[in-house]
Amino acid sequence: MSIFNSINISATALTAEKTRIDIIAKNMANANTTRSTGGLPYRRQMAVFTENKRTPFSEYLSKFKDDNNEKGVKISKIVEDDSPFKLVYEPGHPDADENGYVKMPNVDVVKEMVDLISAQRSYDANITAMNASKSMLMKALEIGRR
Numbered sequence: 001m002s003i004f005n006s007i008n009i010s011a012t013a014l015t016a017e018k019t020r021i022d023i024i025a026k027n028m029a030n031a032n033t034t035r036s037t038g039g040l041p042y043r044r045q046m047a048v049f050t051e052n053k054r055t056p057f058s059e060y061l062s063k064f065k066d067d068n069n070e071k072g073v074k075i076s077k078i079v080e081d082d083s084p085f086k087l088v089y090e091p092g093h094p095d096a097d098e099n100g101y102v103k104m105p106n107v108d109v110v111k112e113m114v115d116l117i118s119a120q121r122s123y124d125a126n127i128t129a130m131n132a133s134k135s136m137l138m139k140a141l142e143i144g145r146r
Helices: 005-029 056-062 109-145
Strands: 045-052 072-080 086-089 101-104
Touching (some): 005 045, 005 072
Antiparallel strands (some): 045 072
16 A cells, blocks of 8 residues: 555545536536537536546556555546526527527526535545645654654
């Protein structure tokens, strides 16, 4: 077992949460985009987290190491939210249909803010875990000096 396992696991979580925050920022930036690629309104995107597993060959090799199979988290894919678009009556809009309704993106800014706060809390928690591990390692080094 490596002494840096906990730091490596926290690092994978920091990377995943940073990507999640990037996706939330993209959703909020496109909350009013009525025409994206393909001519449809922007669709909300979400990150899917999975446990970071090793490849089978590395798992085979890890059987012969004194290792606790350091794992973490990774984003397996980014999916689009299939919820329907919002219809807003705005007859003067260039993307309005013959009845004056405009299809708006399925992005709810309040929901995105809640997700953003959740991602920020997870990021902070992983920073705290990383700092605790680092502090423990520094204390162990001080013991060695005496």
